[in-house]
Amino acid sequence: MTGWRKPGALAVVVLLSLAAVALAASVGPSELGLRELIAALAGEGDANRRTILIDVRLARALLAGLVGAALSAAGCAYQAVLRNPLADPYILGISGGAALGAVAFDAVAPRAFLEATTGRPAAALAGALCTLVVLFGLTRFRGRTETTALLLTGVVLNAFDSAVIQFFVSTGDPARFQGTLSYLMGAMTSPSWSVLATLAVLCGIGLGALAAQARTLNLLAVGDEEAAQLGVNVERSTWVAVVAASVVTAAAVAFTGIVGFVGLIVPHAMRRLFGPDHRLLVPASAFAGAAMVVLADAAARTLLAPSELPVGVVTAMIGGPFFLVLLMRRLRES
Amino acid sequence: MSAALAFEDVGFSYGAAPLVSGLDLAIEERTIVGILGPNGAGKTTLVRLASAALAPSSGRITLLGDDLSSLPSKERARRVAVVPQETHAVFEFTVEEIVRMGRAPHLGFLGIERPRDVEIAREAMDRCEVAHLSERSLRALSGGERQRVILARALAQEPRVLLLDEPTAFLDLKHRVAVYALLERLHRERGLTVVIVSHDINLAARHCDRLALLRAGRIAVDGTPGDVLRPEPIRAVYEVDVDIGTDPSSGRPFVIPRGSTT
Amino acid sequence: MCPPLRRTLVLLVLLTSALACARPPSGESEPRASPSRIVSLTPALTEILFAVGAGERVVGVTEYCDYPPEAKTRPKVGGYVNPSVEAVVALRPDLVVVSPGPGNRDAALAMQREGLRVEIVPAETLEESLDAVESVARLCGADERGRALAASVRARLDAVARSVAGRPKVPTLFCLQTTPIIAAGRDTLPAQLLEIAGGRNVVTEPRYPRIGLEAVLASKPELILQSRMDLPAGEAHDEERFWSRWTRIPAVASHRVVVLDASLALRPGPRIADDAEALAAIVHPVVHEEPAAR
Numbered sequence: 001m002t003g004w005r006k007p008g009a010l011a012v013v014v015l016l017s018l019a020a021v022a023l024a025a026s027v028g029p030s031e032l033g034l035r036e037l038i039a040a041l042a043g044e045g046d047a048n049r050r051t052i053l054i055d056v057r058l059a060r061a062l063l064a065g066l067v068g069a070a071l072s073a074a075g076c077a078y079q080a081v082l083r084n085p086l087a088d089p090y091i092l093g094i095s096g097g098a099a100l101g102a103v104a105f106d107a108v109a110p111r112a113f114l115e116a117t118t119g120r121p122a123a124a125l126a127g128a129l130c131t132l133v134v135l136f137g138l139t140r141f142r143g144r145t146e147t148t149a150l151l152l153t154g155v156v157l158n159a160f161d162s163a164v165i166q167f168f169v170s171t172g173d174p175a176r177f178q179g180t181l182s183y184l185m186g187a188m189t190s191p192s193w194s195v196l197a198t199l200a201v202l203c204g205i206g207l208g209a210l211a212a213q214a215r216t217l218n219l220l221a222v223g224d225e226e227a228a229q230l231g232v233n234v235e236r237s238t239w240v241a242v243v244a245a246s247v248v249t250a251a252a253v254a255f256t257g258i259v260g261f262v263g264l265i266v267p268h269a270m271r272r273l274f275g276p277d278h279r280l281l282v283p284a285s286a287f288a289g290a291a292m293v294v295l296a297d298a299a300a301r302t303l304l305a306p307s308e309l310p311v312g313v314v315t316a317m318i319g320g321p322f323f324l325v326l327l328m329r330r331l332r333e334s
Numbered sequence: 335m336s337a338a339l340a341f342e343d344v345g346f347s348y349g350a351a352p353l354v355s356g357l358d359l360a361i362e363e364r365t366i367v368g369i370l371g372p373n374g375a376g377k378t379t380l381v382r383l384a385s386a387a388l389a390p391s392s393g394r395i396t397l398l399g400d401d402l403s404s405l406p407s408k409e410r411a412r413r414v415a416v417v418p419q420e421t422h423a424v425f426e427f428t429v430e431e432i433v434r435m436g437r438a439p440h441l442g443f444l445g446i447e448r449p450r451d452v453e454i455a456r457e458a459m460d461r462c463e464v465a466h467l468s469e470r471s472l473r474a475l476s477g478g479e480r481q482r483v484i485l486a487r488a489l490a491q492e493p494r495v496l497l498l499d500e501p502t503a504f505l506d507l508k509h510r511v512a513v514y515a516l517l518e519r520l521h522r523e524r525g526l527t528v529v530i531v532s533h534d535i536n537l538a539a540r541h542c543d544r545l546a547l548l549r550a551g552r553i554a555v556d557g558t559p560g561d562v563l564r565p566e567p568i569r570a571v572y573e574v575d576v577d578i579g580t581d582p583s584s585g586r587p588f589v590i591p592r593g594s595t596t
Numbered sequence: 597m598c599p600p601l602r603r604t605l606v607l608l609v610l611l612t613s614a615l616a617c618a619r620p621p622s623g624e625s626e627p628r629a630s631p632s633r634i635v636s637l638t639p640a641l642t643e644i645l646f647a648v649g650a651g652e653r654v655v656g657v658t659e660y661c662d663y664p665p666e667a668k669t670r671p672k673v674g675g676y677v678n679p680s681v682e683a684v685v686a687l688r689p690d691l692v693v694v695s696p697g698p699g700n701r702d703a704a705l706a707m708q709r710e711g712l713r714v715e716i717v718p719a720e721t722l723e724e725s726l727d728a729v730e731s732v733a734r735l736c737g738a739d740e741r742g743r744a745l746a747a748s749v750r751a752r753l754d755a756v757a758r759s760v761a762g763r764p765k766v767p768t769l770f771c772l773q774t775t776p777i778i779a780a781g782r783d784t785l786p787a788q789l790l791e792i793a794g795g796r797n798v799v800t801e802p803r804y805p806r807i808g809l810e811a812v813l814a815s816k817p818e819l820i821l822q823s824r825m826d827l828p829a830g831e832a833h834d835e836e837r838f839w840s841r842w843t844r845i846p847a848v849a850s851h852r853v854v855v856l857d858a859s860l861a862l863r864p865g866p867r868i869a870d871d872a873e874a875l876a877a878i879v880h881p882v883v884h885e886e887p888a889a890r
Contacts, residue, residue: 029810029811047844048844051813051842055841056809080425084424182776187775189775189776189809190809215445218431221427222425223421225387225418229387229411229415230436230491231408231411231438232407275427275428276425276427276431277431306808306810307801307805307807308807310776310806
């Protein structure tokens with residue numbers, strides 16, 4: 001795409017994500033649709049309706065959107081820094097750390113002073129950030145970080161976290177961990193507006209940092225040595241990108257568990273449409289990812305209504321085949 | 335003229351093995367210098383030391399009068415540009431996007447390009463004759479075209495020193511000749527200091543003001559092509575017997591290896 | 597596959613089948629003496645064993661068999677999801693009782709293969725609980741006590757049902773977890789107890805479905821029972837805070853969100869009558885002053 005077509009396409013993606021939110025807030029087991037949604041937003045209609053449309057559905061759609069945006073933008077950053085289009089936001093062990101934090105919370109938390117609705121996410125965030133610190137400590141050598149070392153350490157951390165989680169779950173009372181296991185598969189909730197605001201701020205900062213780094217991400221994506229020769233402080237830029245991407249990933253995982261495939265598929269698809277220039281790729285991926293998770297969650301809520309599927313199941317069902325198609329097309333081209 | 339690039343008793347080791355030791359070399363501004371030598375002599379190490387990709391274990395390297403290790407990376411990138419031997423493109427950047435990356439050392443915090451930056455990049459593409467490929471993906475180009483694109487990116491950096499690591503390694507004859515001719519032209523037009531690490535003795539001899547022969551991590555012979563390209567120095571460095579002829583078009587020496595004696 | 601190899605494989609299969617058939621399957625009716633060393637792999641069955649007087653003969657229990665308190669003194673053989681076959685075998689029981697549950701099937705089969713007598717006693721629903729009382733009692737040779745106990749539990753359940761008979765059924769959500777919301781559906785023990793206690797389950801799906809918040813809002817429960825079986829009686833709970841946001845739910849608006857701690861066992865054993873009585877007191881607080889003496 002040349003000239004004005006790319007910015008035009010970006011505008012379309014933004015509109016699509018907004019439309020997705022509107023659509024998601026218009027579907028559900030109660031017979032309330034778009035018209036009622038608009039009325040509710042204007043402050044009309046009865047309070048019951050407003051609660052369902054705004055506090056239950058809209059808040060949840062916005063959460064889904066933030067999570068999708070965070071994971072997709074993080075995926076872009078990881079793919080650039082690791083120079084690997086198969087990297088996803090969980091590859092460095094951030095998700096493992098978050099999951100471990102959540103499980104540890106459920107296993108040992110004194111219920112008296114931490115409630116599950118904010119305690120578990122806080123513990124998950126702490127777990128993810130600890131992982132980041134460990135990653136930093138283990139992979140820096142003489143002031144330099146090899147991306148291979150990052151990748152391998154991430155894999156090991158994920159495996160270790162999985163094992164510890166298994167330990168807790170198998171030695172603990174299964175009743176206690178039922179919730180944890182569902183959460184780990186991607187549990188979207190209708191958050192309070194303060195929770196949503198917290199997440200929005202975290203994501204805003206992280207995504208802002210990544211967007212500001214877009215040019216540097218381009219250079220890093222071409223190669224470490226080449227980026228260095230073009231004046232990039234590779235060590236510092238890599239870590240800024242990794243930290244920003246990890247913080248938004250950690251925030252997303254902390255609140256909604258592990259929603260898979262989004263951070264892998266969306267940057268891929270957007271790169272095919274917009275090219276690898278991160279100045280367009282990062283925002284495009286953020287909005288497209290938001291749309292994907294919003295729609296996946298709407299599907300998760302309505303396919304088996306009034307039962308709900310974990311949203312991670314739906315993203316895997318869409319993402320898996322989609323990824324295979326992308327892969328086959330790529331193989332055929334080369 | 336002051337030294338554009340100077341190595342003072344530089345040493346570099348990878349683990350226990352020294353790749354370069356006691357390296358002394360001063361390259362003056364606005365000269366074209368060829369660095370020659372057999373495989374493993376340390377030529378690529380020299381380029382990487384000069385671009386600060388590696389830090390010397392001992393000794394000192396100066397770039398345009400300043401200690402290389404003390405220069406902030408952006409300032410260094412404004413002074414010296416590198417054309418590596420090969421590039422591996424993982425993502426499908428277009429030629430224009432790649433060349434515009436060369437402006438990075440001159441851009442501000444957010445990396446916003448001004449019209450002047452775009453213009454400089456376009457000019458560099460014109461000089462290297464890759465303007466017609468601007469929308470093509472780098473991965474889809476031939477070796478020669480790719481080399482010219484990377485050269486254009488280096489030019490877009492507006493450096494004063496240009497380092498090239500075996501720029502003709504994967505090129506056919508026509509493109510080898512073209513690259514050297516282009517380098518000489520750029521040197522003349524812009525007063526660039528050009529340092530070429532090469533296997534191509536004869537083309538280097540034809541275009542370079544000065545040649546340095548590297549052996550086992552140090553400079554063995556250093557001087558004009560006429561001084562350096564003689565049977566004894568060449569035998570000492572390359573362990574090969576040669577005859578020296580004269581290139582009819584340039585009047586420069588021309589190396590003809592003798593047949594194998596076994 | 598080449599013929600000689602195929603022949604060998606067929607022979608091996610036949611041989612193994614023959615050997616398998618040669619073992620006497622457990623549970624065949626031979627006249628047996630009352631078992632004297634009993635291992636229970638399910639907390640509910642442990643309760644029944646003690647309740648019918650077979651407590652001294654219990655030599656092994658799971659880590660979660662915490663009632664009656666005496667049961668906690670018995671050697672532990674693991675959890676109820678993954679009991680240790682080795683530990684059970686080492687106790688040399690002449691009877692192992694187990695209720696089918698997620699994950700303990702392999703262990704039970706392994707014990708059978710080791711030659712132990714493993715009796716499978718389903719105990720999930722209300723009816724199964726009552727049947728389990730009698731079956732377990734029979735297995736221990738305490739038939740009379742089993743029948744008496746089952747009858748007494750039935751009688752108390754009927755009494756509870758009668759005591760709330762005239763009252764309108766309270767639409768209730770029996771919730772096991774809040775993030776995500778997992779509720780007790782129809783035909784589960786909690787739901788059946790709720791029905792007896794005069795409530796109407798707003799969830800019509802079977803088993804334990806994961807419910808959306810919108811569906812809860814739409815069903816307008818007037819009472820929310822939140823079960824936290826892992827909480828010791830009397831500890832603080834946060835589920836009320838979760839529900840307190842949704843004031844549109846009638847139960848929340850009228851402050852009828854009740855967290856059930858472990859004093860309500862909700863186990864498919866002899867205490868279901870206690871549970872029913874306690875639930876009735878919660879669902880219809882006006883009718884009951886105190887639950888019947890245990």
